[in-house]
Amino acid sequence: MNLKSSCAKLLAAKYTLKSQNIAYKRFGKDLRGKDRIKFLDIRYKIQPWDFKTSSKDYIKTLFTDRISIASFENLLCSLCGSDYRVEMHHIRHLKDLNPKMNKLDSIMATRRRKQIAVCRQCHMKYHSSKTK
Numbered sequence: 420m421n422l423k424s425s426c427a428k429l430l431a432a433k434y435t436l437k438s439q440n441i442a443y444k445r446f447g448k449d450l451r452g453k454d455r456i457k458f459l460d461i462r463y464k465i466q467p468w469d470f471k472t473s474s475k476d477y478i479k480t481l482f483t484d485r486i487s488i489a490s491f492e493n494l495l496c497s498l499c500g501s502d503y504r505v506e507m508h509h510i511r512h513l514k515d516l517n518p519k520m521n522k523l524d525s526i527m528a529t530r531r532r533k534q535i536a537v538c539r540q541c542h543m544k545y546h547s548s549k550t551k
């Protein structure tokens with residue numbers, strides 16, 4: 420059932436008409452009322468050159484599966500300050516942090532953030548120390 424037939428069904432119920440077909444006969448195939456508002460004709464043709472975006476947006480959409488968005492936003496690593504291969508470290512709950520164990524948890528607890536930007540090297544170092 421699409422939106423137009425659902426609207427016809429609603430109009431039939433509202434005006435105590437017997438069926439959707441009577442609603443279509445009364446209001447027309449576009450279901451126009453007295454205010455002459457109708458359903459838009461939907462076009463599914465995609466025209467990529469109509470979008471007004473910058474080249475940086477194209478790069479983001481092309482490489483987001485391999486490169487973190489944090490790198491495109493010019494974020495710096497919160498631990499070492501590097502801007503090379505920056506990615507986001509996530510946790511599920513703030514209660515899972517242990518600020519006494521390491522510096523990254525301490526920074527996240529201080530900022531009260533569940534995600535933080537770190538470079539790839541610091542991120543892997545953090546996770547390798549967690550598994551031991």
